[in-house]
Amino acid sequence: MSKPRLQIKDLQVAYGQSTILKGIDLSVPANELVCLMGRNGVGKTTTLKTILGLLSQTAGSIDMDGECIDSLATAERVRGGIAYVPQGRDIFPNLTVWENLQVSIVVKGKAARQHLDRVFDLFPVLKEMLKRKGGVLSGGQQQQLAIGRALLLDPKLLILDEPTEGIQPSIIDQIEDTLLALKAEKRMSILLVEQYVDFAKSVGDHFCIMEKGSVVKTGTIGELDEGTVAEFLTV
Numbered sequence: 001m002s003k004p005r006l007q008i009k010d011l012q013v014a015y016g017q018s019t020i021l022k023g024i025d026l027s028v029p030a031n032e033l034v035c036l037m038g039r040n041g042v043g044k045t046t047t048l049k050t051i052l053g054l055l056s057q058t059a060g061s062i063d064m065d066g067e068c069i070d071s072l073a074t075a076e077r078v079r080g081g082i083a084y085v086p087q088g089r090d091i092f093p094n095l096t097v098w099e100n101l102q103v104s105i106v107v108k109g110k111a112a113r114q115h116l117d118r119v120f121d122l123f124p125v126l127k128e129m130l131k132r133k134g135g136v137l138s139g140g141q142q143q144q145l146a147i148g149r150a151l152l153l154d155p156k157l158l159i160l161d162e163p164t165e166g167i168q169p170s171i172i173d174q175i176e177d178t179l180l181a182l183k184a185e186k187r188m189s190i191l192l193v194e195q196y197v198d199f200a201k202s203v204g205d206h207f208c209i210m211e212k213g214s215v216v217k218t219g220t221i222g223e224l225d226e227g228t229v230a231e232f233l234t235v
């Protein structure tokens with residue numbers, strides 16, 4: 001068996017005195033999609049930020065392709081192939097669409113340019129709106145911009161935090177199609193935080209459910225049955 005793309009063991013994180021992650025184990029196989037799920041406030045975003053090195057762990061380890069990345073700064077992790085689409089999208093509202101995309105070109109260098117066409121194929125609206133300020137785009141368009149910007153990095157691991165949150169249904173369908181297209185390319189692994197069970201079932205290969213800073217259930221997406229949803233996900 002090849003090494004998983006991402007392997008997290010016993011990850012612990014605290015905000016000041018309060019422990020938020022109490023020992024997370026999580027594995028993302030190469031070129032597969034794992035849905036990280038759980039109710040509000042259980043620690044999903046905290047887990048993602050720690051993978052990026054935006055928060056520091058108090059214990060545990062994070063490996064990419066079998067190499068420990070714990071001591072790497074965020075920029076090195078991004079250069080090493082981890083791209084992050086944060087919750088709430090976080091594009092630059094005062095920069096144009098083109099300038100927002102340039103951010104990835106700055107990080108990745110000219111190599112990012114060759115992926116522009118692919119991003120414009122996936123999200124034609126971005127090409128039409130290159131000169132518009134990010135802040136005037138709709139929520140769904142901003143989400144597409146955030147995902148497009150991440151894809152320019154040609155990541156080995158794409159991390160998305162609730163890309164469908166507050167987005168209109170037609171754009172949710174487009175994001176779903178995009179994730180399915182990316183999976184079909186078999187070039188990257190995807191770690192997706194997602195609250196919508198139907199969306200998770202459509203795009204996911206595996207699920208991992210958290211509760212109060214711990215992983216309480218994992219399985220293949222087919223094992224995400226009604227009982228599990230009722231117990232751990234329904235609000």
Ligand SMILES: Nc1ncnc2c1ncn2[C@@H]1O[C@H](COP(=O)(O)OP(=O)(O)OP(=O)(O)O)[C@@H](O)[C@H]1O
Pocket residue numbers: 015020038039040041042043044045046047087
């Ligand atoms: N900056 C912070 N300082 C202190 N506590 C925080 C901070 N950010 C988050 N928390 C707490 O950490 C816990 C986990 O938060 P986190 O954002 O990881 O949850 P989440 O699963 O992503 O939730 P949601 O579904 O609402 O996005 C919550 O109890 C939250 O209140």
Ligand SMILES: [Mg+2]
Pocket residue numbers: 044045046087161
């Ligand atoms: Mg969150």
